[in-house]
Amino acid sequence: MDTKQNTALLHALTxxxxxxxxxxxxxxxxxxxxxxxxxxxxxxxxPGLSTTAVGFAVRIQSLPQGTEIGIKALAARFPEGEKLVAAALRELEAHGYLQRARTRLPNGRIVTRTVFCNQPAALLRPRVAAAPPKQAPAAPQVTAPVPASVPAPARGPALARGPALAPAPKPEHHAPEASAPEALAPQAPAPQDHAPFVPLVPPPTAPKPPRPPLPQPRELTPELERISTALLSDLHHHSPEFTLSEEHVHRLVPGVAAWLERDIHPETIRHALTTNAPEPVKYPYQFVKHRLTVLLPPPALRTTVTPFQTCDGCERAFRAPTPGHCRDCRTGHAHEDQQAAA
Known part of the structure; x- marks a missing residue:
């Protein structure tokens, strides 16, 4: 059977x-x-966005307000997987189209609020305050006392044609004529200055504090260095994303040695470094260094236990740092020495 051809486009070309x-x-x-x-x-x-990121931006822009656009929500709605969706959202976030921020609701619950902007470059342009609409100058009003016997002229279409007024009898005391030109002269509107530049994107509230240094052991013994090097070099066997170079292993050895010095088992250290890691781990050296620093456990409390000793006199057990006599024997020997001296 021949494949059916859609000739609608060919007819439209004509x-x-x-x-x-x-x-x-x-x-x-x-x-x-x-x-x-x-x-x-x-x-x-x-030019800086991939085709996948542009496609997801168009899809997000077409969704109605309030639609969930998290990684799992988009992966469930569209055929792409979660890794591809996460990579596209990171691209849009890096170029300013997408912004995700954690917000605390009035009831205390913390939610992630996602904002999408179709023109992020427009947010950085200076904003000009809109000038108020120009109003036509009001018609001048010339007031003069009118005798009670003369009716006031009706306000009709004659006032709408201009400042010309119907003739009225001259009163005894009338307004000076010099004030009429001043009243008729329209006042020029005051020039509107441009509003200062108000960026819509808020600046950071405070500079980021410096990162804490890598923990150091009290004494880097050869045994601690050997165990630390073996632990770091073996991480990629448990998680392929934690492949460290020889130089990075040498830099991270003091941090692992500080953990070992606090009586932390190597398997516990490996679990703390690799569990619940983001996917993918772009910079394993920085990630391992961060976890070695912020997850450092407190030093173990060492209690000194005084050993038991056997009394040389009565052979009773007593606690003392060095061998000797118990308290009763020492008291008896002291009493005998006093009597001998007397």
């Missing part, structure tokens, strides 16, 4: 005005009337 290009893509643009999303070329043709 209706395009003008000559068609000899090569390259030919666009047949049909105007959308419903269910469409506007995507800018700054996103569609972004």
């Amino acid at each position: 209706e395009l005005p003008g000559p068609l290009p000899a090569r390259g893509v030919i666009h047949i643009a049909i105007r959308h009337t419903d269910r469409f999303t506007v995507v800018g070329n700054d996103l569609a043709q972004h």
Whole structure:
């Protein structure tokens, strides 16, 4: 059977005005009337984003407000896996299209709030305050006392044509004529200064504190150095992502030795370094150094136990740092010495 060909596009090409290009893509643009999303070329043709990241940005932009767009939610909605979704979200976050922040709700619950912006570059542009709409100058009002016998002129269409007023009898005391030109002169609106630049992206509240140094042992003995080197070199057998170079192993040996010096078993150290690690571990040296520093256990409390000794006089057991006599024998010998001296 022959494969059915869709000839609708070929018929549409005949209706395009003008000559068609000899090569390259030919666009047949049909105007959308419903269910469409506007995507800018700054996103569609972004040179620093992968095609996967651009695709997820378009999909996120097309979702309604309030839709969950976490890694697991997107992986369940679309055919891509969680690793591919996580890589695309990291790209969008690095270029400013996506921002994820942990927020505490009024009830005390902590949630992750995700914000997507279709034009992150526009957030850094200076904002200009909108000028108030210009109002037409009000018609001047010339007031003069009117005798009680003369009715006041009706306010009609004659006032809408301009400042010309109907003739009225001259009163005995009228406003000076010099004030009329001042009233008729329209006041120029005050120049509006541009509002200062107000960035929408808040600056960091405070500089980050320096990272704590790698813990050091009181004394790096050859035995501690040997065990630490073997533990670090063997990490990649348990987790392939923790492959360390020889130089990195040499730098991390003091940190592991500080743990061993505190009576921590090597298997416990290996479990603390590799458990619940992010996927993937991009910088294993920095990750191991961070965990050796922040997860350092407290030093073990050593209690000195006084050993038992056997009394040389009565052969009773008593606690003392060195052999000798018990308290009763020492008291008896002291009493005998006093009597002999007397």
